[in-house]
Every structure is written in C-alpha cells, then in structure tokens.
Amino acid sequence: MLPISFKEDNNLKKTIKADVYVGIVGIIFGIVILIMTTQFEELVNVPIGPEFFPSIMATGLITSSYVLIVQSIEDKGKKFLLIAIAILIAMTASWELLGFLIVAPIAMFLLMKLFNFENYFRMALISLVTCALVWLLFWKVLAVELPLGPMDFLYTL
Amino acid sequence: MDWGLLLSSYGSVLTDINVILMTFLGAAGGVIIGAIPGLTATMGVALLVPFSFGMDLIPSIGLLLGVYCGGMYGGSISAILLHTPGTPSAAATVLDGWPMTQKGEAPRALAVAMFASFCGGMIGALCMTFLSPLIAQAALAFGPSEMFMLAVFGLSVIISISGKSIVKGLIAAFFGLIICTFGMDKTSGYIRFIPTNAHFLYEGIPFIPALIGLFAIAEVFSSLEGIARGEKSSAGAVNVKVDRVLPSFKDIKLIAKNVIMGGFIGTFIGAIPGAGGDISAFVSYGVSKSTSKHPEEFGKGTPEGVAAAESANNGCSGGAMIPLLSLGIPGDSVTAILIGAFVMNGITPGPMMYVEKLDIVYAVFAALLLANLCMLIVGCLGIRGFVKLITIDKKILLPSIMIVSLVGAYTINQNIQDVGLAIVFGIIGYLFNKHEIPLSPILLTLILGPMAESNLRRYVQIADGNAISMFTRPITIIFAVLAIISLIYSVYLNKKANKKEETPAEA
Numbered sequence: 001m002l003p004i005s006f007k008e009d010n011n012l013k014k015t016i017k018a019d020v021y022v023g024i025v026g027i028i029f030g031i032v033i034l035i036m037t038t039q040f041e042e043l044v045n046v047p048i049g050p051e052f053f054p055s056i057m058a059t060g061l062i063t064s065s066y067v068l069i070v071q072s073i074e075d076k077g078k079k080f081l082l083i084a085i086a087i088l089i090a091m092t093a094s095w096e097l098l099g100f101l102i103v104a105p106i107a108m109f110l111l112m113k114l115f116n117f118e119n120y121f122r123m124a125l126i127s128l129v130t131c132a133l134v135w136l137l138f139w140k141v142l143a144v145e146l147p148l149g150p151m152d153f154l155y156t157l
Numbered sequence: 158m159d160w161g162l163l164l165s166s167y168g169s170v171l172t173d174i175n176v177i178l179m180t181f182l183g184a185a186g187g188v189i190i191g192a193i194p195g196l197t198a199t200m201g202v203a204l205l206v207p208f209s210f211g212m213d214l215i216p217s218i219g220l221l222l223g224v225y226c227g228g229m230y231g232g233s234i235s236a237i238l239l240h241t242p243g244t245p246s247a248a249a250t251v252l253d254g255w256p257m258t259q260k261g262e263a264p265r266a267l268a269v270a271m272f273a274s275f276c277g278g279m280i281g282a283l284c285m286t287f288l289s290p291l292i293a294q295a296a297l298a299f300g301p302s303e304m305f306m307l308a309v310f311g312l313s314v315i316i317s318i319s320g321k322s323i324v325k326g327l328i329a330a331f332f333g334l335i336i337c338t339f340g341m342d343k344t345s346g347y348i349r350f351i352p353t354n355a356h357f358l359y360e361g362i363p364f365i366p367a368l369i370g371l372f373a374i375a376e377v378f379s380s381l382e383g384i385a386r387g388e389k390s391s392a393g394a395v396n397v398k399v400d401r402v403l404p405s406f407k408d409i410k411l412i413a414k415n416v417i418m419g420g421f422i423g424t425f426i427g428a429i430p431g432a433g434g435d436i437s438a439f440v441s442y443g444v445s446k447s448t449s450k451h452p453e454e455f456g457k458g459t460p461e462g463v464a465a466a467e468s469a470n471n472g473c474s475g476g477a478m479i480p481l482l483s484l485g486i487p488g489d490s491v492t493a494i495l496i497g498a499f500v501m502n503g504i505t506p507g508p509m510m511y512v513e514k515l516d517i518v519y520a521v522f523a524a525l526l527l528a529n530l531c532m533l534i535v536g537c538l539g540i541r542g543f544v545k546l547i548t549i550d551k552k553i554l555l556p557s558i559m560i561v562s563l564v565g566a567y568t569i570n571q572n573i574q575d576v577g578l579a580i581v582f583g584i585i586g587y588l589f590n591k592h593e594i595p596l597s598p599i600l601l602t603l604i605l606g607p608m609a610e611s612n613l614r615r616y617v618q619i620a621d622g623n624a625i626s627m628f629t630r631p632i633t634i635i636f637a638v639l640a641i642i643s644l645i646y647s648v649y650l651n652k653k654a655n656k657k658e659e660t661p662a663e664a
Contacts, residue, residue, distance in 0.1 A: 022592050026328050033335055036350055043345055047622035050342040050349055053610040054335055061331035068324045 183223020191231020195565020281475020
C-alpha cells in the first residue's frame with residue numbers, strides 16, 4: 001500500500017482513478033474474448049475444445065479486473081454495492097451448472113455477511129431454510145421447477 | 158563407466174588446439190549473438206551448421222556447443238543492461254538483473270550472471286557425463302499430464318513476480334494467457350481470434366517481437382516521456398566502475414545455493430523434450446525465491462535471482478544433450494539442429510551410441526565442458542566492454558536501442574508484420590508500465606501458457622475426457638502439491654512485505 005500523506009494525496013487519487021479505468025478496459029477485453037469464444041465452431045470428439053482455455057482465462061481476467069475496481073473504490077457504500085453485484089452475477093452464472101439449492105444459499109449467506117449480520121451459524125441456517133422454502137413454494141405451489149444441477153434427483157422423489 | 162576411455166577422450170579434446178580454437182570462436186560469437194535481441198542461440202547454431210560441414214566431427218561440435226553456451230550467457234547481458242532479454246532463456250534474468258543495473262550494480266550483476274552461467278553449465282556437463290542414462294529414463298516418464306503440471310508449477314511463480322499488487326499481477330497474467338491462445342490452436346488446428354488472412358499470426362503471437370516490444374520499446378517510450386518532461390531518466394546508471402570481473406567471495410557465498418540448485422533444475426528440465434532454458438530459468442527462479450532467506454529481495458535486484466535464472470538456463474544445455482545422445486530425441490531446438498550435425502558426420506545419436514561410439518559420447522561431454530570454460534573466458538574479457546554500453550549518452554543509446562529492437566523483431570522471421578507487432582506490444586508495455594501493471598507475468602505466461610493448454614488437452618484427449626485421472630500419476634501429484642505450496646507461500650510473503658512497508662509509513 002502507498003503511504004498516505006497530504007502531498008501525495010492527489011497522486012494517490014489519480015492512480016486510484018486510473019485503476020478503475022484499467023479494470024474497465026480489462027473487463028471489456030475479457031467480455032469481447034468470451035463472446036468470440038462462444039462463436040467458435042463446435043468440434044466433434046474433442047473433450048476440451050479450442051474455446052475452453054481462452055474462455056477460462058477471460059473469466060479470470062474479468063474477475064481480477066473487477067476485484068481491482070472494487071479495491072480502488074474508497075467509498076464503502078459503492079464498494080459494497082459492487083461486491084453485491086458480483087455475488088449476483090456469480091450466482092446467475094453458476095445457477096444452471098450447480099443448481100439453485102447450492103448456489104442460492106451461498107449467495108444469500110454472503111449477502112447477509114455484507115449486510116453486517118454477525119452470527120455465522122444463524123446466517124447459515126436462515127439462508128438454507130429460506131432457500132429451501134422458496135424452492136418448495138415455487139415447485140409445489142407455482143409449479144416452476146428451478147434448475148437444481150447435480151441435485152435434480154430431488155424432483156423424482 | 159569406462160574411466161580409461163573417459164580420460165583419454167577428455168584428454169584428446171582438451172589438448173587439441175584446433176578444437177579449443179573453434180570452441181573459443183563459437184563462444185565469442187555466441188555471446189554476441191545472444192546479446193543482440195532477436196538473435197537467439199538457436200539461430201546462431203543454425204547459421205553455423207553449414208560452416209561446420211568441412212570440419213571433423215569434434216571441432217564442429219565444439220564450435221556449435223560454444224555458440225550454444227555463449228548464446229545462453231549472452232542473452233543475460235542485454236537483459237541486465239538494457240531491460241531486454243537477448244534470448245527467451247534470459248527472460249527470467251530481467252527480473253533481478255535490470256533492478257541491479259538501476260541501482261548502479263551492473264558489473265556485479267554481469268559477473269554474477271557469468272559465474273552462475275559457468276557453474277550451471279558445468280553442473281549440466283558433469284551430470285551429463287555421470288548420470289545421463291538415469292536422467293534419460295526419468296525424463297521419458299514425462300507425459301502430457303506431467304508437462305501440464307510442470308507448467309502450472311511454473312505459473313505459480315506469477316504471484317511472487319507481481320510486485321506490490323497481486324491483482325494487477327493476475328490481470329497481466331490472464332492477459333498473457335489470453336493472447337497466447339491467439340493464432341492456430343495446436344491441438345485442433347482451429348484458428349482463434351485472428352483474421353484468417355493474418356498468416357503471420359498462425360503460429361501464435363511471435364514471442365521475440367512481443368518480448369522486444371514489451372521490454373525494449375516500452376522502456377524507450379517511458380524514457381522519452383521522462384526526458385521530454387525534464388525528469389531524470391531511469392534507464393541505466395552512468396559511470397559505473399568495473400573493479401572486478403568475477404563476483405566477490407561474499408557474492409559467491411550468497412549465490413552458491415541458488416547456483417547449485419539452478420544447475421540441477423536446469424539439467425533436469427533441459428532433459429525433458431520440449432522444455433528448454435526459458436522454462437527452467439523461471440522454475441529455478443521460483444524455487445530459489447521460495448527457499449531463500451530473503452524472499453522479499455527478489456525482484457528488487459538481488460544477485461540470488463540473477464544466479465538462479467542464469468545457472469538454470471545454462472544447466473539446460475547439458476540436460477538437453479542427454480536425451481539427444483542416449484535416446485536420439487532432441488531436448489530443445491538447438492539440439493535438434495545438432496542432430497543434423499551428427500548425422501552429417503555419419504553418426505546417428507541414439508541408444509546404440511553408448512555401445513558403439515562411447516569415445517564420441519565422452520568427447521561431446523568434454524567439448525561441452527570446454528565450451529563453458531571458453532564462455533567464462535570470453536565473459537571475463539568482455540565485461541568491461543559490455544558495461545560501457547550503458548555509459549553511452551542516452552540521446553544516442555535510446556534511439557539506437559529502438560532501431561536495433563525493430564531490426565531484431567524483423568530478423569527472427571524476416572517479416573515486416575512482426576515489426577508492427579513489436580510496436581503494438583511496445584505501446585501495450587508502455588501503458589502497462591504507466592499503470593504499474595507488472596510485465597513479467599506476461600512474459601511467463603507467453604512461455605508457459607501454450608505448454609499448459611496443449612498438454613492439458615492432449616491428456617484429456619488420451620484419458621477420454623477424464624481429467625481427474627491425472628491425479629493418479631505420482632509425478633503429476635508432486636508438481637501439483639509444489640504448485641499449491643508455492644502459491645500459498647508467495648501470497649503469504651506478499652502480505653508480509655506489504656505489511657513491512659506500511660509500518661514505517663504509519664510510525
């Protein structure tokens with residue numbers, strides 16, 4: 001970390017602002033690469049295709065650029081907002097793969113932590129129970145089957 | 158081991174004035190070729206093969222090995238003095254060599270690099286003499302999964318070369334890992350991210366133009382900006398005195414561990430076909446950093462870092478000869494050319510060579526030893542001259558670096574697009590420098606990224622999509638564990654270093 005003094009304050013602010021731009025450029029570059037990888041032709045009989053490696057690395061670039069932006073924002077309000085957005089995006093991205101009953105409680109747990117909840121046991125319990133209830137409500141009452149990923153077998157019970 | 162034959166072969170090589178002269182000429186030429194960015198040891202050896210046509214086998218092998226060893230050391234000269242590795246193998250030398258020059262310790266860095274190169278080369282040559290059948294067997298156990306994990310282990314160094322901000326280091330690394338996938342995918346032949354008519358990018362982003370752009374051109378851009386604003390430029394310290402050409406006893410004591418470790422790491426990695434000096438230098442640097450008593454000094458200009466990188470890339474030259482002679486498989490691109498030289502003289506390298514032509518095998522070992530000795534002498538004689546380079550007025554030096562860089566970028570493929578690419582990378586490097594994003598992770602990922610990707614995919618293809626089965630192979634597990642340890646340890650070190658810097662500022 002840079003030592004903060006009055007004289008350097010201006011410079012520090014400048015680098016922080018520049019860091020935000022670096023992050024934005026990184027995210028844009030990553031997204032362009034991700035979009036390009038989705039347009040690759042699909043090859044047959046190839047377990048890991050040519051799109052695999054670049055798309056993972058682009059995700060890594062987007063994530064680390066995002067972290068850089070969050071790190072360089074000093075206003076705690078905005079910072080927490082950005083973290084919350086990141087949690088929601090991560091939840092959406094992994095929803096279909098891992099399933100609602102795994103992703104949602106974790107996301108809720110993290111969001112509760114962000115809202116300054118302090119008792120970890122109660123946080124875990126509340127997020128699990130809430131998400132389970134939501135899932136049951138949607139399934140039994142509203143007849144919407146939320147994707148459960150590896151836990152899909154619950155629907156056959 | 159036939160000691161009598163060993164001694165007589167060594168004797169006949171080391172007393173033959175013709176062989177000595179040729180090896181010395183080779184080493185001198187190699188040092189110069191290596192020091193010029195864009196000209197690599199491989200190219201030097203390739204250029205000289207036709208000249209060795211008319212010679213006897215041993216003098217011609219001596220000449221080629223001299224170029225090989227000289228080139229490996231030569232790359233470090235420009236890495237240390239100009240912030241541009243002369244050859245890919247010297248890429249890791251930049252990390253500590255350049256900061257040493259900035260501190261005004263260029264002669265010390267050069268002396269350490271030379272000493273480490275020599276010792277690394279000697280370790281390689283001796284290992285080759287006594288252990289080659291053993292090492293050849295171990296190297297053959299390296300399949301795609303082992304190579305993949307070796308690359309991952311090498312990549313785990315990223316955090317320790319990221320400097321202050323791990324996040325910025327990761328951004329640089331991911332950027333490098335993305336651009337190293339540009340071009341034709343080596344596993345499927347699919348063309349990724351480039352227009353189909355950009356033929357010069359089919360083989361991926363050419364490494365040397367990228368290297369020249371990111372380091373040399375970017376550095377000149379930054380200096381130009383500074384000079385125009387009237388700031389004192391950081392490119393090189395003026396008027397450095399050379400009081401010794403060999404490192405002091407204190408320095409030797411400091412680097413001894415790194416040199417020995419680097420020599421063995423280099424020899425072993427060199428023996429693995431497909432892995433060469435560039436990879437071994439980074440792996441050795443990483444290992445040295447995590448086993449050092451002062452890991453926080455790495456990257457800020459410690460002789461230990463220079464020594465680790467240089468001894469490993471020279472150890473590699475011995476290592477690469479092992480599969481060449483014992484199995485007939487070249488360990489890197491230089492030994493691939495050397496095979497040609499053997500065949501031209503009617504000798505086919507391979508298992509039978511140890512049975513039928515043992516005298517020639519031993520003579521090759523002796524020639525490698527001699528090549529390293531010659532390199533040491535050339536280095537000692539040249540150090541004063543090399544250092545003069547950075548005492549040249551910047552108004553002359555920086556424009557000259559610019560021109561030489563562009564020529565270097567052109568030479569490698571004789572392709573004008575490569576020059577354009579070098580300029581593009583120069584601008585990227587300049588922007589990265591400006592925003593304090595470290596460049597070394599890009600370098601590392603350009604070397605290790607393709608190795609990681611192609612081997613992972615090769616393995617998954619062989620294992621029918623079951624990537625997890627990789628962890629049933631012992632060597633893979635060892636590298637995986639090493640990578641995890643190195644990652645955790647370097648995050649811990651980074652935290653500790655940042656804390657240390659914070660404390661005095663608060664007090």
